[in-house]
Amino acid sequence: MAKMTLEELRKLRSSQKSEMERRDVDGKETHIIVGMGTCGIAAGAKMALDSFLDAIKANDLKDVVVKQTGCMGLCYSEPTVEVKVPGMPDVIYGNVDAAVAKEIVEKHIIHKKMVENHIQDKPAGDIIK
Amino acid sequence: MAVKNYILVCGGTACESAKGDDIYKALLKEAEAHGVADDVQIVKTGCFGFCEKGPIVKVLPEQAFYVEVVPEDAKEIISETIVKGRIVERIQYQPEKGAKGEAFDIENIEFYQKQYRIVLRNCGLINPENIDEYIARDGYSALEKCLFEMKPDDIIEELKKSGLRGRGGAGFPTWMKWNFTKQVDGGQKYVVCNADEGDPGAYMDRSTLEGDPHSVLEAMIIAGICVGADYGAIYIRAEYPLAIERLETAMKQAREYGLLGNDILGSGFNFDIELRLGAGAFVCGEETALLASIEGKRGMPIPKPPFPAVKGLFRKPTVINNVETFANIPIIITKGGDWFAQIGTEKSKGTKVFALTGKIKNSGLVEVPMGTTLREIVFDIGGGIRGGKKFKAVQTGGPSGGVITEEFLDTPIDFDNLVSIGSMMGSGGMIVMDEDDCIVDVTKFYLEFCVEESCGKCAPCRIGTKKLYEYLDRFTKGKGQIEDIQKMKDIGNAMKKASLCGLGQTAANPVLSTLRYFPEEYRQHIEDGKCIAGKCKDLVHYEIVTEKCIGCTVCARKCPVNCIEGERKKPHVIDQTKCIKCGACYEGCKFDAIIVS
Numbered sequence: 001m002a003k004m005t006l007e008e009l010r011k012l013r014s015s016q017k018s019e020m021e022r023r024d025v026d027g028k029e030t031h032i033i034v035g036m037g038t039c040g041i042a043a044g045a046k047m048a049l050d051s052f053l054d055a056i057k058a059n060d061l062k063d064v065v066v067k068q069t070g071c072m073g074l075c076y077s078e079p080t081v082e083v084k085v086p087g088m089p090d091v092i093y094g095n096v097d098a099a100v101a102k103e104i105v106e107k108h109i110i111h112k113k114m115v116e117n118h119i120q121d122k123p124a125g126d127i128i129k
Numbered sequence: 130m131a132v133k134n135y136i137l138v139c140g141g142t143a144c145e146s147a148k149g150d151d152i153y154k155a156l157l158k159e160a161e162a163h164g165v166a167d168d169v170q171i172v173k174t175g176c177f178g179f180c181e182k183g184p185i186v187k188v189l190p191e192q193a194f195y196v197e198v199v200p201e202d203a204k205e206i207i208s209e210t211i212v213k214g215r216i217v218e219r220i221q222y223q224p225e226k227g228a229k230g231e232a233f234d235i236e237n238i239e240f241y242q243k244q245y246r247i248v249l250r251n252c253g254l255i256n257p258e259n260i261d262e263y264i265a266r267d268g269y270s271a272l273e274k275c276l277f278e279m280k281p282d283d284i285i286e287e288l289k290k291s292g293l294r295g296r297g298g299a300g301f302p303t304w305m306k307w308n309f310t311k312q313v314d315g316g317q318k319y320v321v322c323n324a325d326e327g328d329p330g331a332y333m334d335r336s337t338l339e340g341d342p343h344s345v346l347e348a349m350i351i352a353g354i355c356v357g358a359d360y361g362a363i364y365i366r367a368e369y370p371l372a373i374e375r376l377e378t379a380m381k382q383a384r385e386y387g388l389l390g391n392d393i394l395g396s397g398f399n400f401d402i403e404l405r406l407g408a409g410a411f412v413c414g415e416e417t418a419l420l421a422s423i424e425g426k427r428g429m430p431i432p433k434p435p436f437p438a439v440k441g442l443f444r445k446p447t448v449i450n451n452v453e454t455f456a457n458i459p460i461i462i463t464k465g466g467d468w469f470a471q472i473g474t475e476k477s478k479g480t481k482v483f484a485l486t487g488k489i490k491n492s493g494l495v496e497v498p499m500g501t502t503l504r505e506i507v508f509d510i511g512g513g514i515r516g517g518k519k520f521k522a523v524q525t526g527g528p529s530g531g532v533i534t535e536e537f538l539d540t541p542i543d544f545d546n547l548v549s550i551g552s553m554m555g556s557g558g559m560i561v562m563d564e565d566d567c568i569v570d571v572t573k574f575y576l577e578f579c580v581e582e583s584c585g586k587c588a589p590c591r592i593g594t595k596k597l598y599e600y601l602d603r604f605t606k607g608k609g610q611i612e613d614i615q616k617m618k619d620i621g622n623a624m625k626k627a628s629l630c631g632l633g634q635t636a637a638n639p640v641l642s643t644l645r646y647f648p649e650e651y652r653q654h655i656e657d658g659k660c661i662a663g664k665c666k667d668l669v670h671y672e673i674v675t676e677k678c679i680g681c682t683v684c685a686r687k688c689p690v691n692c693i694e695g696e697r698k699k700p701h702v703i704d705q706t707k708c709i710k711c712g713a714c715y716e717g718c719k720f721d722a723i724i725v726s
Contacts (some may be wrong), residue, residue, distance in 0.1 A: 003387025009264070016265030020255075036214040065190045066133060068214020071548050071604045074493060 011104075020094035028063040030109060033082040035036075036068040044097060052099035055105035064109065077120050083108055094120040099121065134169040134211050134268035135718035136185040139366050140254065141176030142371050148200055149173075149344025152184055155203035161209050172262075175340015177253035178494035179240050182222065187253075205320065234429075243510050245472065246496045247480045248456045250341030260382035263343040269388055271462035275351045276396045279462075281311060284355040288458075290466025297323060297451030299416075299631065300477070300553045303458075305372075306448060307457035309355040309438035310492070313446040318358035320349050321423070321442060321449040321687035324365035324372070324409055325414035328527030329578060331558030333482040334452035336494055336685040337366070338372040341456065346389065346402060348455035351462065352448045353400040361402040362442070364419050366409045376404060402626040411582035415630045416441075418447050418584065430630035451556070453482060474498035474675040477543030481554065487524075487561035488515050494558075494695055497542075504538040508559055518563040522646070526555025526583075528575045529635035532568070551642040567664035568647045569654050583633070590633030593624040597640050605665040609655040614644060663679045663725045667708040670726045675700040677722035684723065686715035 003013070034040070034049045049066065056064050071110060073082045077094025084090045091114055093104060100118055107113045138144075138153045138342045160166045177185045182196035188210050195206065195217065196202045202220055210214045216350050247253075255262035257395050263269070275284055288304035293379030310318060315612050318383045320347060326334040338345060365373055380402060383389035403654050412418045413428040420442045422428035441447025457479060461469045477499040483506065486492045490512030497506060503523060507513065514520050522532040531552035533540075541548050562571065576598040585591045600617050601607045621637030628634045644651060653659045660668040673684070673693075678700040685693040685701060692708050702715070713724045 003385075003392075005387075006277065009386070009388075009394060009398075012261065013264045013267070013270065016261045020262065020265040034214070036212075041213070048590060050131060060168075067190050068133075096276065 004120045017043045019063070025072040028065045029084075029086045030061075030064045031082075031084040032064060032066045032109075033069050033084070033102075034066065035074075035078065035082075037075075037078075039075040040078045040080065041089065045079035048079045048081065048096045048101045052105060059105060059110060060107070061092060072122055080120065085109060085112065088114075092120045093118040113117035134191070135164045135189040136171045136206070136211075136682065137189065138171065139175075139183060140178050140257070140340055140371075141172035141183075141252075141444050142182070142332075142369075143180045144177070147369060149184045150204060151200040152186065154196055155200040156186075156207065159203045159207040160211065163212055166212050166348075169207075169211050172256045173670045174255060175252035175257050176249075176336040176494060178244075178249060178336075179491065179495070179541075181489075181491045189690045191216065193217070196222045212647060219667035228286060231558045233326065234277055240491050240493070240510055240512070241642060243501065243505055244301060245470075245480050245498050245602075246498050247357065247460060247472070248337060248482050249340065249496050250451055250460065251344065251492065252336065255341070255344055257340055260379065261384060263341070267463055267548060268343055268459070269347055271459035272347050272350055272388065273394070274462055275354045276394060276398060278522040281355045281357070282584075284351065284462070287466040291457075291461045291469035292466075292476075293454065293461060293469065294544060295450060295459070295475060296453035296481065296554075296557070298526070298553065302436075302552060303450065303454055305658070306438050306450070307352065307355055309436065310358075310446040310448045311705070313439060317360075317443075317445045318445040318447055319357070319442045320352040320358045320361035321420065321447055322349055322361065322363040323414065323419055323438075323449055323451045324363055324369075324499055325368065325418065325419060326369075326407070327414045327555060327582070328529075328556050328558045328619070329575075330486045330524075330560045331484045331527060331556045332556055333484050335369050335372050337452050337456050337482070338369070339375050343383065344459055345381055345452055345455045346376075346383055347678055348450075348458035350389065350393065350400045352450070352455075354398060356448055357627055358448065359399045359401070361400065362405050362423055363402060364405045364407055364423055366413075366415070367406040368409050373404065376494070378550060389668065408525060410584070412630075412632055413577070414585040416630050417630065420447065420449070425551045429631075442581070453557075464687050475562055476545055481542070483557045485511050485559050487559070488563040488566070490515050491559040499543045500541040502539050502541055503533060506542075506559070506597045507538070511561065514561070514563050516563075518565060520565055521562045521564055522568070524560040524571065524575075524639070525558070525559045526550075526553040528579050528633075528639070529553060529632065529638055530555045530558075530648060531638045532562075532571075534606060534646045551638070552646055552704065553638070565664070567605075567660050567662035567663055568643050568650045569601060569604050569660070570662070570664040570688075572639045572643045573598065573605060576601055576636075579632075579636040583636070585628040587627075588625040589624045590636060591631070593620050594636050595632070596620055597637060597693050601640070604651065604654045604659070606664075606667040607654070607658040611652070611655050613655070614648075614651060617646065663712060663715075667709050669712075670705070671703055671708060671710065671712070671715055672724055672726065673701050673703055674724060677720055679704045679720060680720070681720070683717045683719070687713040687717040689713060 036045050079096045081093045081096045107115050156171050166703040186195040193216050205217050209217050293303045308342050407413050413422045415430045417428040437447045437449050470478050480496050482496045485495050522534050524532050536549050579594040580598050583590045600613050621641045624637045634719045662667050680698040692704040
């Protein structure tokens, strides 16, 4: 890269910053937790995960963490995804494919509206605990 | 495709030597094999500080914190954590205390809880070989500010507000040093970074340079802007190859970006930095000796004044600061002096990085706000003494420092408090001793170091260190006399007053402080010919108690010189003429049948 001007340095910093921020989990309150058990992966959880990441990047969302977890026990509705947004109830979505993932980011995370026809019941509390 | 996982592999020297690089390569290979190479970014970072449990591998955003990783673990890390998002419990850090089942969080590791990382803010987080990651963490924004928004006087003002004092040891206010150089009118001026770091047991400067080289480069350029220098040099010992390599990479990248060299960011300001490798002489950490060494002369100190700030490198005004001091500067400029001044004690602001070593459970790099007590560092962060032994003392400040005993454990640590209890901050080495350490033996070790490292230019240091060493050596052989103690105090005090440089002036500190706090142990060595810790070989005598020995043969098998004999199931005997007093038999005996006297 050639020598930079002040503007170029600032531009580089802000683009690199968003890259770094996605690595950092401190202080981020919105969580997308993708079930990546064998059942989830077989049902296409990876595609959903990629779609989440792309949608977050496309919308330039800063405080969202995407995490993976094991099977949530709802194998019949895989891929399953838990979404936690401050001020909203924790929601588990089932049958999340790439398109639904994109919808979740746009509706649920940005506009704080749940994506109705994919909501699953939470397994009984004792199973989670 | 966006990256979904980050694996941070510690690339500090300690972890690197424990196959850190092999782990890194194995992870890359396994990621490829599992077809996830595009999903995961594997980054080699600087030291995480938690060297005791190294090599450390951190996976984000899972918050997996893997300790004591071996290259063979790479497969499982990729197949479990990356592909399936599961934590590999086997290598996950296990907190010693704390409720089980509690959500695991890196922030909850006791080792990190009381720490406050300013100097090490980027270590373990960014890839030190990639300037973009430093820039992403607000890197070079302080430089921007200094080039386009602040005047040199503003920079001095900010440093003054911050209360930053030099981290090399003596704690001289940084703003004053800079101001002296700045006030000299025109002409050639220099900025020098002291990265010599020769204290036994200290390695924080090396870790800072390895983990975050750009922070030091940025601070040096800022110093150049402030005082009007266009050339800087980093004096680093050749024994730090990894730090040198990372610095070279960082300088190259900064030059390519136009952050170093001519016309920085189009501002018209020129500044370049050169590395100068030192051969690893302790005296070259002393600023005037260091400058002589850069000039190509033999590294020996010259009397001050004139101070380097006015007549330094090639007799030109020179700002010379230590690595840790520089690493504080960019963040002070970015966040402001007032922010920095909130941290720490009244007269010592900010944080201090210590290299915690010795008989401690969690050895490693520790950064705490000034004013943290020694007890918090040793017992809360360090996890206490290894093997349930009893705490004896902490040696701080290297050969220039002294020991701190139990009664001072609750003293808030800062520059002035340490001096008032007979030790000093020094560069920040902290060596913890337990009941098995002999205070006379440890002091002898430090004096031996000083004898070897004294440059020999002035008599008080050259002769004084040697004489003190000889006395200590005689004590460890049981040949001392009680009058020697007074003579040692006299010599030590003379060295303090008459030595040419700071090293000679402080070389007697270990002797003076141990004489002050452990007079009884000295007396035992001299009058009773006894070493209670069992470290002074000439005073130790191992013997097998016939009544207790069941003839298990363990001691005979452990003995490296085969001086223990006896039939199975019958009492054994040590041949005192052959015994080398290594203590292996004593350590090995399960029946307390061997006594030390």
